[in-house]
Amino acid sequence: MEKTRGEIYEGIAFQFCKVATVALLAGRFVLPLAAGLCAAFYIAAIAKGKKDTRCFLKHPLLIAGFWGTVSVISLIIILRH
Secondary structure, eight states: OOOOHHHHHHHHHHHHHHHHHHHHHHGGGHHHHHHHHHHHHHHHHHHTTOOOOSSTTOOHHHHHHHHHHHHHHHHHHHHHO
């Protein structure tokens, strides 16, 4: 069944709603938290046999490495200030 334009927009809005909720709850730690969880869940997906993704980077291990690095660097920057 094809989605209507309204359903597509609602889906996008729901994704941003989830991001905004995390931002509200985590404050300045949003980036390291979200990036770290992203990396952790991609690693979990790899462990369960997932070899590709919808992300433009295509390889879950590459994505996990990128977001893991972002998480660590952003946390260091936050804690140093």
